[in-house]
Structure formats: C-alpha cells, structure tokens
Amino acid sequence: MTFDPNQSSNRIKLLSEPVGILGAGIAGLINAHVLLQDGFTDVTIITRDPSVGGVWSRDRVYPGLCINNVHGEYRFSYLEMPPPEDGAETGGHITGMGMCDYLETFYMKFLQDKAAFKFKTEILNVKRNDNGLWEVRVEDLSFGKVDILNFARIVLCTGVAIPKFPAGLDLEAANKAQFRGIVIHSSEFRMRYDDILAAVKPIGSSNDQKTGTIVVVGGGNQPWILNRAFPSICAKLANEGRKVINVFEASDVFLASTSALPASIRKSRFLSLLSPHIVLRTRLERFLHTTALGSWITHSILRKLEESSFSAYNIPKDSPLRNTPSFFWGIRTNDEGRVHPNAYYSLVNAGKIQLEAPAKAIGYSRDSKSVILNNGAELAAEVVILATGWQSSWAKIFDKATAAELGIGRHQPTINLQSVPEWNYKTLRNPPAVHPENETQKYVMSVYRGLVPARNIQNRDFAIAGALFSANNGYTSEVAAHWISGYFQGDPMRLPPSAEEAIRHAETRSVWMRRRYPNMLSWVNESYSCSLDFWTWPQAADELLEDMYLQSRRSGGNWFTWPFKVIDLKELATLKEERAALRLKGGSSLA
Numbered sequence: 001m002t003f004d005p006n007q008s009s010n011r012i013k014l015l016s017e018p019v020g021i022l023g024a025g026i027a028g029l030i031n032a033h034v035l036l037q038d039g040f041t042d043v044t045i046i047t048r049d050p051s052v053g054g055v056w057s058r059d060r061v062y063p064g065l066c067i068n069n070v071h072g073e074y075r076f077s078y079l080e081m082p083p084p085e086d087g088a089e090t091g092g093h094i095t096g097m098g099m100c101d102y103l104e105t106f107y108m109k110f111l112q113d114k115a116a117f118k119f120k121t122e123i124l125n126v127k128r129n130d131n132g133l134w135e136v137r138v139e140d141l142s143f144g145k146v147d148i149l150n151f152a153r154i155v156l157c158t159g160v161a162i163p164k165f166p167a168g169l170d171l172e173a174a175n176k177a178q179f180r181g182i183v184i185h186s187s188e189f190r191m192r193y194d195d196i197l198a199a200v201k202p203i204g205s206s207n208d209q210k211t212g213t214i215v216v217v218g219g220g221n222q223p224w225i226l227n228r229a230f231p232s233i234c235a236k237l238a239n240e241g242r243k244v245i246n247v248f249e250a251s252d253v254f255l256a257s258t259s260a261l262p263a264s265i266r267k268s269r270f271l272s273l274l275s276p277h278i279v280l281r282t283r284l285e286r287f288l289h290t291t292a293l294g295s296w297i298t299h300s301i302l303r304k305l306e307e308s309s310f311s312a313y314n315i316p317k318d319s320p321l322r323n324t325p326s327f328f329w330g331i332r333t334n335d336e337g338r339v340h341p342n343a344y345y346s347l348v349n350a351g352k353i354q355l356e357a358p359a360k361a362i363g364y365s366r367d368s369k370s371v372i373l374n375n376g377a378e379l380a381a382e383v384v385i386l387a388t389g390w391q392s393s394w395a396k397i398f399d400k401a402t403a404a405e406l407g408i409g410r411h412q413p414t415i416n417l418q419s420v421p422e423w424n425y426k427t428l429r430n431p432p433a434v435h436p437e438n439e440t441q442k443y444v445m446s447v448y449r450g451l452v453p454a455r456n457i458q459n460r461d462f463a464i465a466g467a468l469f470s471a472n473n474g475y476t477s478e479v480a481a482h483w484i485s486g487y488f489q490g491d492p493m494r495l496p497p498s499a500e501e502a503i504r505h506a507e508t509r510s511v512w513m514r515r516r517y518p519n520m521l522s523w524v525n526e527s528y529s530c531s532l533d534f535w536t537w538p539q540a541a542d543e544l545l546e547d548m549y550l551q552s553r554r555s556g557g558n559w560f561t562w563p564f565k566v567i568d569l570k571e572l573a574t575l576k577e578e579r580a581a582l583r584l585k586g587g588s589s590l591a
Helices: 005-016 026-037 096-111 171-176 186-199 229-239 283-290 292-312 344-349 400-406 436-440 454-459 473-489 499-516 537-547 575-586
Strands: 019-022 043-046 066-070 093-095 116-118 121-128 134-140 146-151 153-156 182-185 214-217 244-247 253-257 333-338 353-356 361-364 370-373 378-380 383-386 462-464 468-470 531-533
Touching (some): 005 473, 019 026, 019 146, 026 043, 026 096, 026 153, 026 473, 043 146, 066 096, 093 096, 171 361, 182 186, 214 229, 229 244, 229 344, 229 353, 283 292, 344 353, 400 454, 454 499, 468 473, 468 537, 473 537, 473 575, 499 531
Parallel strands (some): 019 043, 019 153, 043 116, 214 244, 214 383, 244 353, 253 333, 468 531
Antiparallel strands (some): 066 093, 121 134, 134 146, 361 370
C-alpha cells in the first residue's frame, strides 16, 4: 500500500483535536512529549499537584528517599540523567530528589511552552458527552472554581493517587480513640517531616523515656509504586537519631550485594528470562521454563540470589526480615544495591530500627497514646506513619455508567475459562498457597495490553498510561507512549479485530496473572491489576514494539550474548522516525 494523500486532511484535523492527559507523573510527561513530537497541537495536562512529577513531585520526595532503579534506567531517551551523587556507595541507585529534578528538567526543556498545564486542579469526573467528546469536570484547588473541559481523546495517567488507610488505623479511628499523636500516610511524609522531628526528639538529647517513638506500619514495598516507602522512611528517621519501630506481617524479598552487580546482569534481560512470560518467546525461555533441567537452573539461580542478599546484610536465620515471598513467586522486591551502613537492613542489625513482626497494627488504645497490635501488644507512639499503600483513583473519577461503558472495573470473567491455556510450565509447579480471595473471587480486568479498555478499543479515543506494572518504568512508559500515539492516529498496528477479541485477550492475561502469582491479589487495585510485568518488562515492551511493526529486542547481541546485552534507553531514540516511515510506506488507516 502507498500513502493516500486524500487522507492527509483527515490526519491534519485529527492532530488538531484536543487531547487531555490526566496526571503529570512520568507517564503523563512522556505521553505529552510523544504526542507533541507526532504533531498533536492541542495537549493539556491536568494535575492536582503544584508541580510535575506525580509520586516524584517536589512536595513528596525528601532526602534519603531512594528507588529500586539504578542510573541509566527510569528515564527517557530524549534526556540524559546526571549520575546520583552517592552512586558509588549505593550501587548507582537513583534518589527521589534525583527523579524530581529530572522530571522537572524534562518539563522545562520539552513541555513548558508547548503544552497547556493545569496545576492544582482536581479531576472530579470523566465521562463521554452527547457529542462524543470526553467531558472532564475539574476544580481549581486555589479558588474552588469548577469547570468543564472537553477533549477528543484522553490519556489516563492518574494511577494510584489515593492513599490507602486500613480500617481501624485512619484519622477517623485515631480521633475516635482520642489518640494524641500525629497520624499520617507515607505520602504525607515530606510535608509533615518537620512536624515529626519536632514531636520526637533524638535519642540521647534528653531522658530517653521522654524522647518519643515513631511507629511505621507496613513492611511490604507497595507493588504499584517503586519508592520503597517503608525502608526509606524508617532509615531516614533512624539516621536522624529518632526511635523507630517498624510493624509488619511480612517483609519484602530484596536484592543486595557487597559490590554492585555488573550491568550485564543488572541492566540486561538476564533476570527477565528467569521469569516466565505468558508467551515464551525464545528457545532459551522455553528451555528454562518447560524442561526439568531448565526449571532446576531457574529456581537455583533465584534461590542463590535470595540467600546471597540475606547474607550480604547478615540477616539472622530467625529474623522476621526473612519472612518474605520468593523472588520467583512474588513481585514485591526491593533492590537495595550495595550494602550501606545507613541502609534499612544495616540499621535493623545495629538496633537503630526495632521490629515488631510478624504483627499487625489493628487500632488505637484507649490510653490515647498507643497503637494496638494483633498479638496483644501496645506500642506508645508520638507519631504513626502508615506505609500501607495506595488505592486507584479510577473509582473516584468515573461514574458507574462510564466505568461500565469502558469496562475498566474488575469483574467476573466473561470468557469461558475452560478455553484458557493451563500454562503447564515446569517452573510453575509447586506454587505457594493460593490466596483465599484469589480462589473465591476470580476477578479479571479487561484492559488490553494494560493500555486500552478492551470494550472501547475500536474508538481509538481513550488510553491508559502507567498501568503496565514494570520494573523499568522509563523504558516501558516511553514505548507505551509511542504505542498510544500511533493508536490515536490510526497508524497501522497489530490490534485485535474486534472488542470481543480484545476482551478475550485481556481477560486471559488476568487469568495468567493469577496463575503466575497465586498468592498476590491481582485485583487489589484496578490501576495496578492490568498488567503484572514486573520482571518480564522487556518481553512486554517487545510485544508493544511488534504491535507497531517495529524491531523488538533492540539491545542486539548474537545467539549467545543477547541475554546479557545492556538495555539502554538510547535504543528507543528513533521510534518516532521509524513509525513515520512505516506510516508513509503502509498507508494511513484513518477513515
């Protein structure tokens, strides 16, 4: 096929139609940039925050906050990232402040004068109006003014925007019990940091019985946000000399070493190949996951990584920090990098962070000063920090009719489960116990590739960014942004031929996620439940590239070296030009 010039006017009209991007985090920023690069002229980004960055915005990050990614990851091909100042000590890990600075620089360099930004603007509701446009009702948080904005297309990037407060521990419960201390969610830590330090004095500054205690509730890295909330907060406060008690039922498995892992392991496809994808794309993957020898090799390597990490920090055999899911069966994994004396695990070993585990905080005592644990203990506390995760923002901004129209809510499967593959991989034998709710509430999601509500796929006017759960959000977010832009433009793409086929594909993936992670709650959060490609993010990105008829496995290498080739964001730098060439060669699919 050749390019039809008669369709150029349709393309010009499409590119001039307004696009709304809901959220100004990493997904929102890269989608705005790719859309602008592709010729969209009317792009508006809406965020309730006073600045860009989302979870890495300036009012959320703080010194000491560290993320699971190392330098060279979690950025975009368009802009280099300065190396972290303490990279030699941490193994090159990126800091929260570093991410904040990077995203603000990206905004100022590429977006500030090219897109419309609405800061301090709360999204109240999103629905399709009678004219077929997306109607977004917003409130200006500075003045309280409510307005209606209309868009031809929407990219939903709000994700996990609502803090999750467990029953019995929220502010209402604290007030009812007349708890006199400070109670905050971990998302408020930066804003309340000075209040916390004022409420709890350093150990040794006066009579130790009066200096106070900070109780941090939560021991698991929240799987939809890679900021390591509980260890970073505990470590930050302990390093400030405060008494810290960490309460948790189970901890996270973690990677750690006495020296930085080589890039050929840490930044390559090596670890991804040890995790089975829903489609085993290569001979090596099929060997590792469908043969007895391959399965033994896979689990042996991961067990060795797990044990060597515990050993690197000298974690005792009876420590509750060893009460973790395995590398293979879980997605809650922290990358601690090089052993560091100021890190969470070092501070626990040194007695500077006290553990109450396994235990669960269940409420506040009638003495107005203590937190009650399910083992009967009561912990006196001046400050309680709830590192208890996030909820999806979707339920808040979509009414039931719109959610049903798009099909973005969790629901019982609509497909025949008897027709779903069993995935009898050798590595999936002997799984951990199935979580009770996974057995009794077999929910699924119908979001195709984690990017498009399957029911709406043929309309090409609504996409989701940031719900593809990945260990390298920079890489996958950039590939997904190109996918979304091409999808909006009607570019030639490998897509299901109907909404029904898209629904079947998406629901099959949900069943796979439950098979792959039987003790994980695959519907715990709608914006996290669309795609669990934590370890298998390279395979997921390859699928998106192939959907666009672009080269996958772009880091290269021969039959022997390709698993160890470093994945560099620079390999995505030419996607725009490659897509444009294919568009001209293959013709536009715009009607």
